[in-house]
Amino acid sequence: MSDDYILEMRGITKTFPGVKALENVNLQVRRGDIHAICGENGAGKSTLMKVLSGVYPFGTYEGEIVYEGRPMRFAGINDSEHEGIVIIHQELALVPMLSIGENMFLGNEQASGGIINWNQVRRRSSELLRKVGLREDPDTLVTNIGTGKQQLVEIAKALAKDVKLLILDEPTASLSEKDSQALLDLLLEFKAQGLTSIMISHKLNEIKRVADRITIIRDGQTIETMEKADVTEDRIVASMVGRTLENRYPSRTPNIGEPIFEVRNWSVYHPVHPERQIIKNINLNVRKGEVVGIAGLMGAGRTEFAMSVFGRSYGTKITGEVYLHGKQADTSTVGRAVNAGLAYATEDRKTYGLNLIDHIKHNVTIANLPGVARSGVIDDMGELKVANEYRRKTNIRSSSVYQITGNLSGGNQQKVVLSKWLFSDPDVLILDEPTRGIDVGAKYEIYTIINKLADEGKGILVISSEMPELLGICDRIYVLNEGRIVGELDGREASQEKIMRAIVRGETSQDMIERAAS
Amino acid sequence: MSTEVAAPTTNAGRASARDALKENLREYGLVIALIAIMGFFWFTTNGVLFYSVNLTNIVLQNSYIIVMALGMLLVIVAGHIDLSVGSVSGFIGAVGAVLMVDYGMNPLLAAAISIAIGAVIGGAQGYFIAYMKIPSFIVTLAGLLVFKGLVLFMLGGRSVGPFPTEFQLLSSGFIPDLIGPITLMAPSLNAAGAPIPNSGIILHSTTLLVGLLLVGLMLFLEIRSRRERESHGYEGEPFVFFVLKNLVISAILLFLIYKFASYRGLPNVLMVMAVLIAAFMFMTKRMTFGRRIYAMGGNEKAAKLSGINTERLTFFVFTIMGMLAALAGLIYAARLNMATPKAGQGLELDVIAAVFVGGASALGGVGQVTGAVIGAFIMGVMNNGMGIMGINIDWQQMIKGIVLLGAVAFDLYNKKKA
Numbered sequence: 001m002s003d004d005y006i007l008e009m010r011g012i013t014k015t016f017p018g019v020k021a022l023e024n025v026n027l028q029v030r031r032g033d034i035h036a037i038c039g040e041n042g043a044g045k046s047t048l049m050k051v052l053s054g055v056y057p058f059g060t061y062e063g064e065i066v067y068e069g070r071p072m073r074f075a076g077i078n079d080s081e082h083e084g085i086v087i088i089h090q091e092l093a094l095v096p097m098l099s100i101g102e103n104m105f106l107g108n109e110q111a112s113g114g115i116i117n118w119n120q121v122r123r124r125s126s127e128l129l130r131k132v133g134l135r136e137d138p139d140t141l142v143t144n145i146g147t148g149k150q151q152l153v154e155i156a157k158a159l160a161k162d163v164k165l166l167i168l169d170e171p172t173a174s175l176s177e178k179d180s181q182a183l184l185d186l187l188l189e190f191k192a193q194g195l196t197s198i199m200i201s202h203k204l205n206e207i208k209r210v211a212d213r214i215t216i217i218r219d220g221q222t223i224e225t226m227e228k229a230d231v232t233e234d235r236i237v238a239s240m241v242g243r244t245l246e247n248r249y250p251s252r253t254p255n256i257g258e259p260i261f262e263v264r265n266w267s268v269y270h271p272v273h274p275e276r277q278i279i280k281n282i283n284l285n286v287r288k289g290e291v292v293g294i295a296g297l298m299g300a301g302r303t304e305f306a307m308s309v310f311g312r313s314y315g316t317k318i319t320g321e322v323y324l325h326g327k328q329a330d331t332s333t334v335g336r337a338v339n340a341g342l343a344y345a346t347e348d349r350k351t352y353g354l355n356l357i358d359h360i361k362h363n364v365t366i367a368n369l370p371g372v373a374r375s376g377v378i379d380d381m382g383e384l385k386v387a388n389e390y391r392r393k394t395n396i397r398s399s400s401v402y403q404i405t406g407n408l409s410g411g412n413q414q415k416v417v418l419s420k421w422l423f424s425d426p427d428v429l430i431l432d433e434p435t436r437g438i439d440v441g442a443k444y445e446i447y448t449i450i451n452k453l454a455d456e457g458k459g460i461l462v463i464s465s466e467m468p469e470l471l472g473i474c475d476r477i478y479v480l481n482e483g484r485i486v487g488e489l490d491g492r493e494a495s496q497e498k499i500m501r502a503i504v505r506g507e508t509s510q511d512m513i514e515r516a517a518s
Numbered sequence: 519m520s521t522e523v524a525a526p527t528t529n530a531g532r533a534s535a536r537d538a539l540k541e542n543l544r545e546y547g548l549v550i551a552l553i554a555i556m557g558f559f560w561f562t563t564n565g566v567l568f569y570s571v572n573l574t575n576i577v578l579q580n581s582y583i584i585v586m587a588l589g590m591l592l593v594i595v596a597g598h599i600d601l602s603v604g605s606v607s608g609f610i611g612a613v614g615a616v617l618m619v620d621y622g623m624n625p626l627l628a629a630a631i632s633i634a635i636g637a638v639i640g641g642a643q644g645y646f647i648a649y650m651k652i653p654s655f656i657v658t659l660a661g662l663l664v665f666k667g668l669v670l671f672m673l674g675g676r677s678v679g680p681f682p683t684e685f686q687l688l689s690s691g692f693i694p695d696l697i698g699p700i701t702l703m704a705p706s707l708n709a710a711g712a713p714i715p716n717s718g719i720i721l722h723s724t725t726l727l728v729g730l731l732l733v734g735l736m737l738f739l740e741i742r743s744r745r746e747r748e749s750h751g752y753e754g755e756p757f758v759f760f761v762l763k764n765l766v767i768s769a770i771l772l773f774l775i776y777k778f779a780s781y782r783g784l785p786n787v788l789m790v791m792a793v794l795i796a797a798f799m800f801m802t803k804r805m806t807f808g809r810r811i812y813a814m815g816g817n818e819k820a821a822k823l824s825g826i827n828t829e830r831l832t833f834f835v836f837t838i839m840g841m842l843a844a845l846a847g848l849i850y851a852a853r854l855n856m857a858t859p860k861a862g863q864g865l866e867l868d869v870i871a872a873v874f875v876g877g878a879s880a881l882g883g884v885g886q887v888t889g890a891v892i893g894a895f896i897m898g899v900m901n902n903g904m905g906i907m908g909i910n911i912d913w914q915q916m917i918k919g920i921v922l923l924g925a926v927a928f929d930l931y932n933k934k935k936a
Binding site: 311337344346354355369385 | 743746747750752805807809810816817819820822823824826884
């Protein structure tokens with residue numbers, strides 16, 4: 001195979017004050033390939049892509065970018081887009097209250113003399129939406145479509161810019177299994193049309209499915225680039241973490257006691273459309289020392305269920321009872337839920353979990369300030385001791401507890417969120433997507449923490465979209481679909497097929513009921 | 519390929535020293551800016567700025583701004599804004615005047631009622647902001663108009679005054695000299711044998727004593743907290759910095775105390791301010807209430823999901839702001855010795871400017887009490903200095919506007935670089 005490189009990055013070194021984020025990184029991308037970049041969080045993948053796209057302009061890094069055979073010196077993101085390099089960030093950059101069409105041509109408006117030609121916007125956006133397989137009216141507001149579709153809008157937006165090299169930063173991180181598959185199929189289709197893509201991903205099965213070549217980055221350095229044929233999951237994992245992970249899930253001998261957490265007849269309606277029932281009469285329980293999973297597709301109502309239980313943080317017309325240690329508990333506000341012994345670590349740590357502009361110490365103690373204070377006055381040294389203790393316990397990697405949480409990697413941020421809830425000393429922890437967007441090594445650490453908590457006799461409820469994860473760590477798994485529990489599986493007997501079957505069967509039986517009713 | 523990924527074991531002590539330094543750099547910068555500005559005006563006013571009587575004036579002129587800046591700091595850290603404080607202070611000044619002058623009420627009782635009304639006003643605005651979820655900008659803009667109108671309605675265009683003497687003392691009185699004056703240099707006598715004013719040096723000894731005690735207390739607390747930190751393995755800023763910082767601050771304080779002592783002593787209103795500043799510093803740094811305000815301003819959703827009752831917290835923040843606006847209104851009225859329909863107008867802008875010059879973030883979650891106080895003094899010294907220099911009000915306004923913009927721009931530039 002002739003090596004026709006569309007892009008070569010040579011000897012890229014990027015330093016931030018005090019940290020070498022990238023050190024002599026080399027990347028060669030062949031024309032027409034899907035090139036995957038793997039690495040732990042904080043390894044430098046996103047930094048590398050920011051160098052490539054001109055977010056970090058020429059002169060702020062060392063090394064050379066050769067694109068289409070010419071050396072490039074991008075002063076900003078406009079320069080790289082002009083050359084056909086388009087990056088789609090992990091956090092989508094769409095304006096929710098603008099329409100799909102308006103978003104697609106944002107900064108690239110179909111206008112002459114400053115006056116927008118709306119007919120052209122509609123025509124071109126419909127055309128591009130068809131290309132990405134999205135059937136939506138270009139006038140629909142972005143806020144009214146799901147995350148999966150928003151991702152497609154982002155891609156359509158990239159196509160509108162005449163893209164030659166498409167960079168996707170963890171494109172499937174917040175997508176359901178089905179949407180992820182559709183997205184990957186789309187990438188393969190683009191590849192067939194000759195488009196080159198770079199995909200940053202944590203998900204090994206996706207990489208194996210679509211990537212032609214894989215470059216591993218670790219600690220700011222390129223470790224190796226391998227061809228598809230040479231790839232095994234073990235080899236990727238080994239390169240990424242610098243060690244072989246024998247088992248991705250730490251083992252545990254469960255020691256399960258009596259039920260400590262029970263939810264009975266729980267129903268919740270949508271906060272904006274109160275006629276829509278989101279949670280339909282859920283009954284579940286967690287026993288002492290047990291790790292219980294909630295499986296389900298995106299939109300099944302898992303987060304909505306957890307948040308409605310935790311201080312009615314979601315929904316209206318909530319009915320049902322919560323029992324802790326066999327006694328009915330008041331969880332009607334977050335404060336009361338915490339006092340009752342409940343904790344909920346959110347799926348979205350940046351929006352709901354952390355004060356990103358404050359340091360670790362203040363974030364760890366915020367849910368239990370009375371624990372470090374006497375009659376409203378904080379014991380400074382006591383607080384420091386607590387923060388240090390949890391930093392050590394959860395192995396948060398930082399220079400000190402005075403590091404700002406916004407500067408931590410995803411895995412370490414997640415550990416701060418966990419620390420916060422551990423310090424509130426709950427009996428039952430609800431962990432919503434505890435390992436989303438964090439790397440293999442940190443995942444293992446989180447699982448270890450979960451196991452330790454279970455061994456201490458706490459009840460753990462884990463919500464996850466990654467079925468292997470649930471199968472790996474749970475003693476029991478509930479399957480949730482469209483707001484109701486459609487299955488309960490023993491952890492040892494559960495399998496991905498059984499979960500999926502429960503979901504599918506749940507759907508059909510529901511359809512039958514509805515058909516009968518109408 | 520079997521190297522363990524170990525946690526970066528940086529020297530925890532040194533790293534935290536660097537963090538502490540970074541955290542304090544802003545405050546040092548503010549102090550240095552204030553000193554530089556004072557030096558500049560000392561030069562351009564031929565030293566008039568530092569006359570004892572003028573320093574006392576600076577305190578009196580800015581007392582009500584600083585009192586309100588304390589509340590505004592909480593409001594801005596909480597992620598809100600309060601545009602109504604000027605009008606509210608004017609309204610409360612008028613209420614106090616009507617109670618004391620028209621109805622002859624006891625000044626202490628009248629002041630207590632006035633501050634209670636301030637609390638109700640602040641609480642009412644806080645209710646709309648916290649529980650009805652109306653943006654604070656809109657609620658307090660409405661408050662600005664309502665209370666501006668109410669003053670006019672209540673006073674009907676007249677000015678009410680003068681106040682009872684006891685009440686005037688709030689703004690024009692000085693602490694009594696319990697020990698008696700110390701004469702360092704006897705004043706020279708004129709031909710008639712009477713002492714010439716402003717000659718000789720007679721010191722207000724109680725002021726000296728209170729001042730020395732305060733400086734001593736400050737040093738004691740600083741050293742104790744540093745010791746405590748060190749005993750837990752965390753040094754604060756580097757030792758040289760620590761010594762230098764405390765030396766400079768002590769020297770400034772002692773200088774100011776000497777100046778006050780050589781005039782008429784410490785103004786009463788300065789004592790009120792000092793107590794409030796100390797209370798607000800303690801509240802923001804050491805109390806759970808203060809910590810929760812920062813958490814809410816930094817990320818309201820996360821604070822809510824951490825069990826913080828953000829609605830109640832917002833309500834209290836605005837209630838406190840209302841009380842402080844009321845107190846400031848009384849101070850202002852006592853200083854003028856009457857309540858006028860125009861009192862307090864536009865003060866909200868000075869207060870907000872002081873807080874932002876002092877390093878608070880308009881996005882919430884960031885800001886310090888010391889910063890707001892120093893910010894208020896920076897603006898106050900500029901007012902005073904430019905006034906002495908005889909710069910016209912038009913130029914003064916423009917210069918102050920540019921300083922506000924410059925201070926915030928400089929701050930953001932520094933943050934980006936860091």
